Amino acid sequence: MAYGNELTVALLAVQRATLLTKRVFHEKAKGTVSKDDKSPVTLGDFGAQALIISAIKRNFPNDEVVGEEEASVLRANNTLREQIWDLVQGARLENSDAEDKIGGPIQSVEDLLDAIDHGTSAGGPKGRIWALDPIDGTKGFLRGGQYAVCLALIVDGDVKVGVLGCPNLPVDDSAPLDENVSSDQTDETGKGVLFSAVRGEGATSRPLSRGALQQSQPIRMKDLTDVTQATFCESVEAGHSSHGDQAEIAKLLGITKSSVRMDSQAKYASIARGAGDIYLRLPVSKSYVEKIWDHAAGDLIVREAGGEVTDATGKSLDFSRGRTLSENKGVVAASKGVHAQVLEAVKTVLESK
Template sequence: MDSPYSHELKIAFVAIQRAAKISQSVLAQVDLGVLKKDDLSPVTIADFAIQALLTATFHAAFPSDKFVGEESAAELRENPVLLERVWSHLQQGADAGGDAEANGLCWTPESPEQACEMIDWCGSGVPGGVGTGRVWVFDPIDGTQNFVRGELYAINVALLEDGKQVLSAVGCPNLSPDATAPLMDNSLDPEGRGSIVFAVRGYGTHVRQLTGSLGDVSVRAIPRHAEEAPTLRSVTCLNTLASGLEDVHITAAERLQMPFPGCNILPWVVRYVALGLGLANTTFWVYNTRARLAKAWDHAGAMLLFEEVGGKITDVDGRDIDLTAGRKMATNYGFVAAPKNLHGLVLRTLQDVIRQDGRIEVIGSGA
């Protein structure tokens, strides 16, 4: 795909390939170094190592750019053994090699201390808005619970300019580039190729296999299947997360006469991959409280995969998604993604169900 961001994509591809090798080397170990964060989600040495790798690589290529990522290095500084394990995997990743071009583009921190510093660049970073320029947003392992279980997970790389998505590159180390619906958490690539799904605003969504240099692998453009869609096909997270009003989701799907759950996937980024690839074209999520806020790295960039095939994404109130609000998306409540021609129907139906349910106030009026 020719675009003004061809160089950024080249960097993203090699960085994701090396990040995938780190994730796989960590996965091969019995003890994943699992900790518990304040929000009780698991985090492993893979998250820390990959965030450090991505930051070092993109900083070397674009030294004026800023960064946002999920992790901070506080746990590493308090746990020298864990830091040593992270550093060991970073060094192993650097020694894993690759073609000469990849080796010249992919960088690792120069020391454990610098690795912590770069992780914290992300951990204290904010997406920003108008006038803030270029900000890279990383989720080093999206779907860490799946990762620990050997199921589908993603490495999310996004570029924002003045708070707007302009580039998305998502590495899915165990998802086939030829995946078919219904996609489930355990729908692993039988050939072990993995995939990268990527998009640039105005240039469409594409998919390639994870391995191989850009000149050696085929790239498939995804048709704009979500601009005018005849039916609704769901991707959701049924019976997996307690953060949503599951009965509201089920009732709304019944009223929309939409088979449910369809694709059933835990990680948000992989759900957007399913939407982008056309394995589904609709998802909605009503949090069980308005105090629950989404996190930028779970959505930034990955949403572009669906928007570039014609899809529309708002929150449950019908507001546009605002990535400038901060690390947590404080101006949005929940998500509604659907084909552009059917988004209004999905939004109105979901809001009607929420009103009748009565647990959550509906602020929007539909579209």
């Protein structure tokens, strides 16, 4: 398999980091602080980023990383710094099998901070660049809903490998989505999934586990031809995607089922395995620009599962422009059988505004 080593490292790194986030998920106090843009960041975000970047740097030392977090707040906060150090050390001990293969050079608190700060690449059209979101859907993480640990390898602007760790989704790929998926979730037995894809090799799911990777199975999008029967996924947060526009699009398409709202790239994963059919993320303002770490892994997984992903104008998502999708507006993901119909409805609604 092309990029086989990269896939293995990514799967093990995301699995180890996801297990760390699960420990924080069960804590009442998650060490939450606010970033400059007022968005929350937790102990889980910092710890997961440190573990994943350390694995990348051990195995692919010349690769760059575009990560969401940086360590300045930790350098100024002794308590948070020590809490994250304990979490990271605990995760490494719990996953000793994986540690032998992907462990990183985190031997001190300074190593941990440096690992987090290796995520400052500017991205761009050349070279090997990993896009990392250590906890996508932090607000879902805080409310007890869906979240995902997300990692993708971009080579010369093209996504080649994508992995999503979704601890609160059911292992059963045939499990239907329901309207309660955005809150009161657990990672109990029967939940926790690693989704992955390699360009040209298809997409898979496997149960999240400790240590060795579990057996994978292929996933495919549902072969949908009647768009009125579609299960429609959208973001929980109105600040991330226009709920009003999306409701108009659903009405225009004749979709009568209530939309399923969930946080994170768990939406990409859910439609890729056929639990949902359409994912829309429409811009809430003309100035809003998506970040590459919020879409790179999910975009590849959906496309390799037989789906189609474009922006609201029909252009493919362009991951070669740096840290953002500056050449794209919105996201339209659906099975190939209905994507054109969905896109036409999106254009009709947006052009009428």
